[in-house]
Amino acid sequence: MTGPPPEVEPPPTSATPAPVLFIGGLGRSGSTLLELVLAQHPDVCALGEVVHLWQRGLVDDERCGCGERFAGCEFWQELGRRAFGGWSKLPLDRVTELKAAVDRTRYIPRLARYRLPDQLRREVHEYTSYYQRIYQAARELTGATVVVDSSKHASLAFALRHSPGLDLRVLHLVRDSRGVAYSWARQVRRPEVVDADAYMPRFSTLTVSGLWTVQNGAFHLLSRAAPVTRLRYEDFTADPQGWLRRIRELVDLPDDPAAGAILRDPPTSPSPAHTVAGNPLRFAAGPLRINRDDRWRAALPRPRRTMVSLLTLPLRLRYGYYRGRREATT
Structure with a gap:
């Protein structure tokens, strides 16, 4: 691909950039819940x-996790000013x-190379x-030490790995493929879309098994070149409290008792996160409670359960998702 030089100068790099936690995996694996807990x-x-x-923020003007539309969310508008001098100055066509x-x-096989060809590297x-400008502006705006990006896409994680100004920490989140298949088959409304009734895409058992x-296999490949922590x-x-401590340690944050206290005694109204996309859970009212969703065990028809089990067998074995073995973290 050829194109004009960048219209936005790269952000200044720091000798010790702050860590960015990238949550990777396939959608419907619990990343929104995990992100809300961390936030x-x-x-x-x-x-x-x-x-x-x-697309969803700048073009479609969907609702932020705080409830406001993107264009009306003070957080995102101020972030755009700090990152680019305003979203109108971002060369959106170029980013796309x-x-x-x-x-x-x-493109993951190309991005997996230790050294990229010159054109691809540029x-x-x-x-x-x-992305680096957005992460940096978010830290400046909030005073936070760590930024969490739950984009999940393995290709983006591979690309970010090559960014010289990022300290990328990858958390590979995995869920039983049968639960994921059941979730992708359900009709789920997207409350962030204001002007129409919109629903999250639905995929067949065969498609979900492949995805x-x-x-998940791509994050195994990434782990050969970058640190990747796997969490089921x-x-x-x-054990949300135990894993909260471990994740905070992963991004060099101290084990703060106040963070665990939120899980032991969830507030009536958890702090909203200014999330640009994610599961409808981010709009839920009431206390933030950690409950394992195993509805698929009763609701997923046996033929489909058998199909997804067989099609995903190699990694299911690796992650401990099979009968007769105690399910432990790998």
């Missing part, structure tokens, strides 16, 4: 799925062009510089 402490700024900001050129699953550095295998959704919901 309850002021040293963490959760941004949601930043990969969707360009770069995203199509480098941030696709099909495009990746330019593309990730926009689950490819996305089932383990997080079984």
Whole structure:
């Protein structure tokens, strides 16, 4: 791909950049719940799925996790001013062009190289510089130490790994493929869409099985070149306080008792996170409670359960999702 030089200068790099926690995996694996838990402490700024900001925020003007539409959310408008001098000055067409050129699953084999070809390296550095500006502005705006991006896409994680100004920490979140297949088959309304009735996409068992295998497998490939911590959704919901401590340690945050206290005694109204995309859970009212969702065990028809089990068998075995073995974190 050829194109004009960047219209926005890359952000200044720091000798010791602050860590960015990237939550990776396949959607419907519990990333929104995990992100909301992390965001309850002021040293963490959760941004949601930043990969969707360009379309869902800037173009579609969908609702932020705070309830306001993107254009009316003071947090995102101030962040845009700090990052780019205002969202109107962001070369959105250029970002979209770069995203199509480098941030696709099909490009992971190229992005997995230790050294990128010169043209690809320039495009990746330019593309990730926009993310870097957003992360940096979020820290400045909130005073948080760590920014969380729950974009999940493996291709974006591979691209961000090559950004010279980022200290990327990857948390690979995995959920039983049968639960994921059940969730993607359900009709779920998207409350962030204001002007129409919109629903999250629905995928067949065959499609979900392929996506689950490819996305999770890609993070195994990434772990050969960058630190990746794996967490099973089932383990997080079984011991949220223990995993909260471990995740904070992963991003060099101290074990603050106040963070765990939020889980022991959830506030009536948890602090809203200014998340740009994610599961409808981010709009839920009431206390933030950690409950494992195992509805698929009763609701997923046996033929579909058998199909997804067989199609995803290699990684299910690796993660401990099979009968006869105690389910422990891998």
